Amino acid sequence: MKYYVIAGEASGDLHGSNLIKELRKLDSNAEFRVWGGELMKAAGGDLVKHYKKLAFMGFLEVVLNLRTIYKNLSFCKKDIINFMPDCIIFIDYPGFNLRIAKWAKTKSIKTHYYISPQIWAWKENRIKKIKRDIDHMHVILPFEQAFYQKKHKMPVNFVGHPLIDAISTRKKVIKQDFIRSHNLSKKPIIALLPGSRKQEIRKMLKIMLSIIDDFPEYQFVIAGAPSQNNFFYKSFIKSKSVKFVNNSTYDLLNFSRAALVTSGTATLETALFKVPQVVCYKSSWISYEIGKRLIKLNFISLVNLIMNREVVCELIQNKLNQKNLTKELKKILVPFRESELKSDYEKLEKQLGGKGASKKVASLVFKSLI
Secondary structure, three states: OEEEEEEOOHHHHHHHHHHHHHHHHHOOOOEEEEEEOHHHHHOOOEEEEEHHHOOOOHHHHHHHOHHHHHHHHHHHHHHHHHHOOOEEEEEOOHHHHHHHHHHHHHOOOEEEEEOOOOOOOOOHHHHHHHHHHOOEEEEOOHHHHHHHHHHOOOOOEEOOOHHHHHHHOOOOOOHHHHHHHOOOOOOOEEEEEOOOOHHHHHHHHHHHHHHHHHOOOOEEEEEEOOOOOHHHHHOOOOOOOEEEEEOOHHHHHHOEEEEEEEOOHHHHHHHHOOOOEEEEEOOOHHHHHHHHHHOOOOOOOHHHHHHOOOOOEEEEHHHOOHHHHHHHHHHHOOHHHHHHHHHHHHHHHHHOOOOOHHHHHHHHHHHHHO
C-alpha cells in the first residue's frame, strides 16, 4: 500500500522514521512519500520536502512567511493527487496538517493523526476540524485520551510515547569514546539544549552561556540540532569551558550531570534520561503577550504537565535571567535534590505507557486499510 506521511519538525522526523520501519514489517510492498528529514529518508521514505524549509517559529514569523506556507500547501495537494496514497499520516505540525486533512476529506482519502495537536493547551476550537476531518487519532500523552474521549466525545487510541522506543533502541556509546570523539574534558557535563530554530537558539544560548563562570568545575556542552549546521554554533563557543556536539543529544544526556533545556519535547527526553534540569523559555515580547492570553496552562514543560505538579523548575520570559538560572542550576546539583528528581522521573516514565508506540500505531494504520 501507499502511505503519505507529513512531519514538519525534527521530532516528527524521528517518530515518522520509526513508524515507517514498523509499517514495513507489516506491509512488504509499502511505498512512502514523506515530508520530513534524513531519518525518514533513511527508513525508506521518498523525501518530498525537508522540515528545515517548513519550520516557522512564533506568530510574527508565521505571518511574514504566509506566502511560502500557502505555496507549500498547494504543492502538497498536487503531490498527494499524483501519488494517490491509500492514506495520509499526519505527525503533529497542526497548522499545516489540519489544512491538508480538510482537503483530503473532500477527496475521500483516509487520514491518521499520530501525535495530537496540543489543543488542550490552546486553540481548543480545532476539535471541530479534527472530529470532522481525521478518521483515526493516535495520542501519546496519558491525559490526552481523557481530554478527547470524556470532554469531546471523540474516540482516540492512546499508544504510549514514542520517545521511550527511540531511547531504548538507540545504539549505546561508551563514555570514554564519546568524550574522546568530541574532544571533551574529564569535567562533569552540563548539557545545553537550546532548541532547534536559529532565533530560538541565539536567544537561549546567550542566557545559558552567561552563567559558565559560576561553575568552573563543569564543562558546558551544547547539543547541536540536526536542523542547523555546525558552523552556526561556532560563534557561541568563546570559552574553553564550552563544547559542542552535533547529532548526539541522547549520548550527551546519557553522560550529563544536569541540563538547561528549552521548553518542548527536549524536557521529556531529558527526564527519560533521568537528568536533573532547569526548563528555559523566552520569546519575543509580542509573541509572549499573545501566547499568554491564548494558552491556559499551569505549566509549559511536558514533565510538569504530565505529572500535574512542579517537578522541574520553569524559568519563563523575564524570570529567565543570569541570576535565577545560576540559582536554580546550583539547586539541582545538590545530591538530595538530584535523587528527588530522579524518583519523580521514574513515576513519570510509568505514566507514559511503556515501549511499543510505533508498533501500535503501525498496526492500527495497517488494519484500517485491509
